[in-house]
Amino acid sequence: MSRPYYRPIPTLAPGADALQLAGGWVWFDRVEVLHRGGSATQLAAAELPEAVRTRLCTPRTSISGLSMDVPQIMGILNTTPDSFSDGGLFDAPAAARAQAEQMLADGADLLDIGGESTRPGAKEVAIADEISRTAPVIADLRARGVTAPISIDTRKAAVAEAAASAGATLINDVSAFGFDPTMAETTRRLGLPACLMHAQGAPETMQDDPRYEDVLFDVYDALEAHVDRAEAAGIARADLLVDPGIGFGKTLEHNLALLRGLSLFHGLGCAILLGASRKRFIGTLSATAQARDRVAGSLAVALHGVAQGVQILRVHDVKETHQALALWHPLTRVETG
Structure with a gap:
């Protein structure tokens, strides 16, 4: 057996x-x-x-100073011209700064700043371009007194290093250290925590025909192997987040199977990050073509994740998620005394 x-x-x-x-x-x-x-x-x-x-x-131990005993909201800030939901809205430095400050005011506990779109079909961005899109924004926020944790969403060690120098405190790698062979060592040397996400294939081709023997077990096994390799590279398990990678090389049924089985991933001994905000499967199930109109569906998935014990919600709609959690907590609290 x-x-x-x-x-x-x-x-x-x-x-x-x-x-x-x-x-x-x-x-x-x-x-x-x-x-x-x-x-x-x-x-x-x-x-x-x-x-x-x-x-x-x-x-789970704190990540970037954030306690993992309550749900935390990670606000998405794409400084890209082509991200699936908000590409081009925040690629100018002033717009990026304003959006970051707004998300923090709306209740974001940390920010995730990325300079390379990983939507299905997206092409790789040159390292210099990715750095120029992200590091100055991070440095500007720090110079303006922003103390909240900042994550750099990148697959590349040089981008992570530049972001860390600018003030980033977490590395969010959608390739789980698989794209850049120097990423694990760079993360260890920088002494930063990291999120390891599961993806089947590169963004250019990951949605062409994704297949699994059993998606829940296959993703679990892959993340387990990624965590083991990170530990072998000298990164403590307590400093790792895992993300099942909703929408990254997955069909609608794959995404649903992972969401139904989310609590399985606690067995990896790491805090869990869930990034399902505005994704295509929400639009398919709700007949909502435009990503920006998928707020209600995104909230439904987020609250499902919280009920499964997910510690970090990566979202576009910070204000709405914060409000939903503000209601969810008192409504679900059970008095035991």
Whole structure:
């Protein structure tokens, strides 16, 4: 029989036998034990193997100074002319600065600044161009007194290094250190935490015909291997985020399977980042052609992620996400005293 995969079944109502998931706001008292080929059983949380229980329950350490025991909002700032949702809106420095300041005022806990579109079909951007789009924006924000964590969304070590010099505090690599062979060592040397995202193929071709044996297990295994390689390079697991890569080499059904099984990824022992904001599958399911009109669908996915214990939500619509979370927390709080 294939290896078992342990998916905690989240609950917001902790019972006497419930365990706290990743030190956060979600609990579980039962676990779904899954195998490739469709075999599934349930197990009481108290009966988990000790190593699995430790991975699932150990509180996640702070990332870039942000506590992982509450959901955090990452505001997306694309300084690109061709991103799928907001390309060209914030590629001028003044516009980028204004958008960053607005997102922080609206409730963003951290910013994710990128200078290369990774939408389906996007072409690679030259390193010098990517640096010129991102590092000056980061430096300008720091010079203006912005102290919030800033992530650099890049696959390239030279871009990450320039961003770190300008004040970035997190590296968000959609290739999980697979594009640039020097990225892992650069991250270790810089001493920054990193997000490792799963993608099948490069942006140019990733949506041509994505296929998996079983997408949930295949993505889990790939992320597990990425985390292991990062650890081998000298980066502590506690300094790593994982992202299942919604929309990166996935069909509609692949995305839905990953979202339904999100809690499985807590077994990697890392905090989880979810980036589904305004993506095509939301438009398909809601018959919403324009990305900017997918706010409500994006909020539905974000709140689903929070109910699964996801620690960081990467979103375009910060104000709306902040408002949704402000309601979600008191509405779902269970009094145990």
